[in-house]
Amino acid sequence: MVPTSYYVLLSAALFTIGAMGMLVRRNAIVLFMSVELMLNAANLALVAFARQQVNPDGQVLVFFVITVAAAEVAVGLALLVAIFRSKRTTDVDEVSTLRG
Amino acid sequence: MEFVIFFITAAIALIGAIAMLVSRNAVHSALFLLLNFSAIAILFLLLRAPFLFAVQLIVYAGAIMVLFLFVVMLLGAERAEDEKDKVAWQRPLAIGLGAALLVEAIFVGFNQLAMEPPTTPEVESFGAPARIGESLFTTYLLPFQITGIILLVAIIGVVVLNQRNRAKA
Amino acid sequence: MFNFIWLIPLLPLVGFALNVFVIRREREAGYVATGAVALSFLVALATFIQFAFSPPAEAKPPRVDLVLWNWISVGEFNVPFGLLFDPLSGVMVLLVTGVGALIHLYSIGYMHGDSRVVRYFAYLNLFVAMMLFLVMSDNMLLLFLGWEGVGLCSFLLIGHWFERRTATSAAAKAFVVNRIGDAAFLVAMMAIFAHFGTLSFYDIELADGAVIEGFLERADEISGLIFSIPGQNFLVSTGIAFLLLIGVTGKSAQLPLFVWLPDAMAGPTPVSALIHAATMVTAGVYLMARTHPIFELSAATQGWVTWIGALTALIAATAAVAQWDIKRVLAYSTVSQLGFMVAAAGMGAYVAAIFHLLTHGVFKALLFLGSGSVIHGTHDTQDMRKMGGLREHMPTTFITYLVGAGALAGIFPLAGFWSKDEIIAHAWSGQNFSIFLLLFVSSLLTAFYMGRQIALTFFGQQRDHSYHAHESGQVMTMPLMILAVGAVLAGAMNLPMLHWLSTWLEPTLHEHAAEFGVTQLILAVVTTLLAAGSGYLGWRYYVANSAKIKPGAKDPLYRYSGDIWEALEEAWYIDRAYEKLTVVPGFRALARFMAGVFDPQGIDGLVRGVGYAFSQAASALRVFQSGFVRTYALLFLAGVVMVVGYLLII
Numbered sequence: 061m062v063p064t065s066y067y068v069l070l071s072a073a074l075f076t077i078g079a080m081g082m083l084v085r086r087n088a089i090v091l092f093m094s095v096e097l098m099l100n101a102a103n104l105a106l107v108a109f110a111r112q113q114v115n116p117d118g119q120v121l122v123f124f125v126i127t128v129a130a131a132e133v134a135v136g137l138a139l140l141v142a143i144f145r146s147k148r149t150t151d152v153d154e155v156s157t158l159r160g
Numbered sequence: 161m162e163f164v165i166f167f168i169t170a171a172i173a174l175i176g177a178i179a180m181l182v183s184r185n186a187v188h189s190a191l192f193l194l195l196n197f198s199a200i201a202i203l204f205l206l207l208r209a210p211f212l213f214a215v216q217l218i219v220y221a222g223a224i225m226v227l228f229l230f231v232v233m234l235l236g237a238e239r240a241e242d243e244k245d246k247v248a249w250q251r252p253l254a255i256g257l258g259a260a261l262l263v264e265a266i267f268v269g270f271n272q273l274a275m276e277p278p279t280t281p282e283v284e285s286f287g288a289p290a291r292i293g294e295s296l297f298t299t300y301l302l303p304f305q306i307t308g309i310i311l312l313v314a315i316i317g318v319v320v321l322n323q324r325n326r327a328k329a
Numbered sequence: 330m331f332n333f334i335w336l337i338p339l340l341p342l343v344g345f346a347l348n349v350f351v352i353r354r355e356r357e358a359g360y361v362a363t364g365a366v367a368l369s370f371l372v373a374l375a376t377f378i379q380f381a382f383s384p385p386a387e388a389k390p391p392r393v394d395l396v397l398w399n400w401i402s403v404g405e406f407n408v409p410f411g412l413l414f415d416p417l418s419g420v421m422v423l424l425v426t427g428v429g430a431l432i433h434l435y436s437i438g439y440m441h442g443d444s445r446v447v448r449y450f451a452y453l454n455l456f457v458a459m460m461l462f463l464v465m466s467d468n469m470l471l472l473f474l475g476w477e478g479v480g481l482c483s484f485l486l487i488g489h490w491f492e493r494r495t496a497t498s499a500a501a502k503a504f505v506v507n508r509i510g511d512a513a514f515l516v517a518m519m520a521i522f523a524h525f526g527t528l529s530f531y532d533i534e535l536a537d538g539a540v541i542e543g544f545l546e547r548a549d550e551i552s553g554l555i556f557s558i559p560g561q562n563f564l565v566s567t568g569i570a571f572l573l574l575i576g577v578t579g580k581s582a583q584l585p586l587f588v589w590l591p592d593a594m595a596g597p598t599p600v601s602a603l604i605h606a607a608t609m610v611t612a613g614v615y616l617m618a619r620t621h622p623i624f625e626l627s628a629a630t631q632g633w634v635t636w637i638g639a640l641t642a643l644i645a646a647t648a649a650v651a652q653w654d655i656k657r658v659l660a661y662s663t664v665s666q667l668g669f670m671v672a673a674a675g676m677g678a679y680v681a682a683i684f685h686l687l688t689h690g691v692f693k694a695l696l697f698l699g700s701g702s703v704i705h706g707t708h709d710t711q712d713m714r715k716m717g718g719l720r721e722h723m724p725t726t727f728i729t730y731l732v733g734a735g736a737l738a739g740i741f742p743l744a745g746f747w748s749k750d751e752i753i754a755h756a757w758s759g760q761n762f763s764i765f766l767l768l769f770v771s772s773l774l775t776a777f778y779m780g781r782q783i784a785l786t787f788f789g790q791q792r793d794h795s796y797h798a799h800e801s802g803q804v805m806t807m808p809l810m811i812l813a814v815g816a817v818l819a820g821a822m823n824l825p826m827l828h829w830l831s832t833w834l835e836p837t838l839h840e841h842a843a844e845f846g847v848t849q850l851i852l853a854v855v856t857t858l859l860a861a862g863s864g865y866l867g868w869r870y871y872v873a874n875s876a877k878i879k880p881g882a883k884d885p886l887y888r889y890s891g892d893i894w895e896a897l898e899e900a901w902y903i904d905r906a907y908e909k910l911t912v913v914p915g916f917r918a919l920a921r922f923m924a925g926v927f928d929p930q931g932i933d934g935l936v937r938g939v940g941y942a943f944s945q946a947a948s949a950l951r952v953f954q955s956g957f958v959r960t961y962a963l964l965f966l967a968g969v970v971m972v973v974g975y976l977l978i979i
Contacts (some may be wrong), residue, residue: 083258
């Protein structure tokens, strides 16, 4: 049996990569992908802990996360399309009219 | 055997994630992410979550990634980052912070390195789709309904957001 | 009828509401307002008659106490909205509604053609309603509601012609001066609650069977209680009574707060009649009669009350002698007569005070309405130097005015004679010679200035021919005639042998009728003879000198008195003293400080400073609002790293 901590370490690494993606990439679509990656990392940790606790609730929670993530992606991409229609770009740095 | 599978899949997941991060073309990023998702799906299987394995493949690898690819190609946004970075100064800062986060995570992880999973017989039957379904429709019935509503709201939201000529209507 | 006493204050209130919300035409407004008060009078009369012939036996002292609803109930503080009808309230209600109705009727004629008649009648109704709440309240708080209500209405009505600067400033003056007394009243109320735990006058049984114990019947509880301020000990009763006295001096226009009343005649004349006769100023005397158990516990305050009353009577009477304005004479005379009442209350002669209050209400209303008729008939002339010889043009007004003046002067057998004589007799039998002298001289002066006024207004030749004098219409003369009959007969209420009023009020005021002996008879005869002589003197002198009186000229008596006369004209410079002592050094400086320093630098500085601070802070913080989502994400991540690090370290 692979120890739970291995999974947790992998999850941490993936999460960090996702967070880095958020910070260094500018393409809004890639940003979304990074968010999905972070969600997946969290899911992985959840499932690992579920096995550790012998409790299926963790898996149920992951199921909900996946569902909500699907909804989130749908709305997010729709927003993106709407922004693209007016700004002609998917670069998040161009969308900065709320600058103080 | 299990260890071998774990290390191979973990390596694939990490490679997929890093490749997604560094590839300049958004289509490539999406494909690498697909690789990463598939690897995680296999890890789910290792963790005795066959139901989530299926869901991960169908929803993430299937639906969500197709949506991503579709939007990237629709908008022609493969190369949105060819211009000069306006906030290039934050790249080293981001790498530093990411490293800090990783260090913190590993620190937490090593503190629980000895965390071995229990091997009772009960674990063998754990994570069967039937049990997940049972708990979804009994204990978690209300959250389940609410996710349904959330999906409905998302559908309506998407339709409203991309309605054309709203002002004239 | 006892269950319907709530109709008495409600009817004028309904009239007020109708005039405010429904009625738009002048004619209807007058009828509705008058009708409401007249109906209220009828209800009051019916209740009064029933009370007289079959008084409610169960209550001691006999009274009707109708708790309408539980008004305020907070912890220990329990104030029901209760209406009281007892002998004292009864006579007050009759005076307020009766005289009030006549004044309303008169107003229909007097205010005809004014631009804001509907509003006028609405306020008039509200005024009467508030006064009824005041006299029918069964607790201090509801009384205070009426007390403040009449203050508000007097402000609104004095300022009825708000285009005139004098009217607005007189209204503001009345309001502000009253406020001083009101503040003291409020404190007195708190003190009463602190010591008795209730504000109700008498025991009240609530619907759920609980009993609120009134404080008047157990006023003895605070007798002998002492509170101290550094260096001085006071009886609690003295403190409460003195605070009430300050309230009375404000509302009933006594020294030193009487200055608002003479100015208050800037309003329409019927309003002056209402303020001076039936409502408002009588409130203070009523309050003293109602709370007399408290006053009786404090001999010190009683002395103050007596002296304030007597001095006010004299000062106002001397001031009235020197006025040219027909209404100002009457205004000072009201102050003077109120002084009589207050002095009587101070001497413990509450029946005499109420008796004089009632008769004065009738004949002072008559005089004010008469002067209104004169002003109306001479096209808004108020300066008596421009009048003269009006008796031929305005016979009804002249006759009724003569009756009123006689009553005020205390000529036998008119109303004022009986009531004022009772007060003077009290001062005499109380062995208080200085008070007696003050009141006696005031009473003679009263006769003198009324004689002067009659001579100046109605006798001699018309001195200013810029107007054509005419008699007022029937709607105005009728109230005059009714009131004139009242001024003749009102004295019968308490004839020395019969003591109807004393007997009637005895359960409430606990005062037995004074005996009437030879001394009193001699005193009465002497008083009325001297008053008649003094009145004749005043009349004779000004008729004889009528040729010397010209518009803008000095009084013929000015030759003999000189500067003193000027002092009299300004009521002993009390107004000016206020200006010099408080307005100029205090309020002006305060106002200048507020306007010049505190407002621009303090308030504006604060407001601008807050705004400036925030805009500066915002400029500093806007650096972070770069508009780059990724920068926000970076900051967010930095936060996460810090929080996780913190959690790891501890």
